Amino acid sequence: MTTKGKTVLITGSTDGVGRYVAERLAAQGWGVIVHGRDRARGEAVVERIAQQGGKARFLVADLASLAEVRSLADAVRREGDGLDALVNNAGIGTSGARRELSADGFELRFAVNYLAGFLLTRLLLPMLTSQKSARIVNVSSAGQQAIDFSDVMLTRGYSGVRAYCQSKLAQILFTFDLAKELAGQNIAVNCLHPATYMDTTMVRLSGVRPISTVEQGGAAILQLVDEPAFAGRSGLYFSGMQELRADRQAYDEDARRRLRALSFDLVGHADPLAGPSD
């Protein structure tokens, strides 16, 4: 199988669509790094994959802490197997009326759903770009709300839905920005809405009745990770299996530039593309 020897990291693969994608990729011959914040559930996923003849290991990190994101990237590097694909899938949903903060003091959904993936990707980029070909897939959503750059941490007018939708659009701006930066290299960076109201913990917690399955959303993620025809296609947003336009802020270069600058600032890294006067 052509995928033999390839390695993928899937964040948030202890549950939901991430766990489904982990099991499917392992069955196709990928070495899978299962990630989550709960060791017992992570080990259970690894054991199930092993029982089915697949290869997987578990790395623990709470993405609500940038220090743990850094430890996760260090652990992936230490494994020494290389990295062919990164799926930024971990996320928290819309439920909860109270504004919450991450360990670093950032609005929690912005921190977990977007900023953790931003930092993890930047830290693992040298591993990915050193491969002959690589993929980054950001699991976003059709639920998108424009980022208000005067109040990104949502100190006013907070709702769980607004926080979730802002974080999901931030992932799309990041995807388009990174794809542009990496244009011409053998790495595809894409994002998607996997499926609407899949039957997962996140959806059940929000009180919504599921209308699609993890198999449907999983197929859309797998297409972007594994489909050979997608090797040269980058900087795209998909809804399920179809390419679609995202919220218009995703096409606003100034908004992308502002989010990029803010994100490097929040994670305390210098932007490799910024000139000395920036």
Ligand SMILES: NC(=O)c1ccc[n+]([C@@H]2O[C@H](COP(=O)([O-])OP(=O)(O)OC[C@H]3O[C@@H](n4cnc5c(N)ncnc54)[C@H](OP(=O)(O)O)[C@@H]3O)[C@@H](O)[C@H]2O)c1
């Ligand atoms: N479900 C849908 O209909 C739908 C629609 C559009 C987009 N999406 C997106 O699809 C992705 C997966 O969602 P899902 O529906 O499969 O949700 P899920 O079943 O609730 O799974 C979420 C995963 O993320 C992990 N996670 C959450 N917070 C974390 C943290 N602080 N640190 C580390 N891991 C954390 C969870 O770990 P635990 O097991 O420890 O909680 C779990 O493994 C999300 O990005 C979501 O926004 C879902």
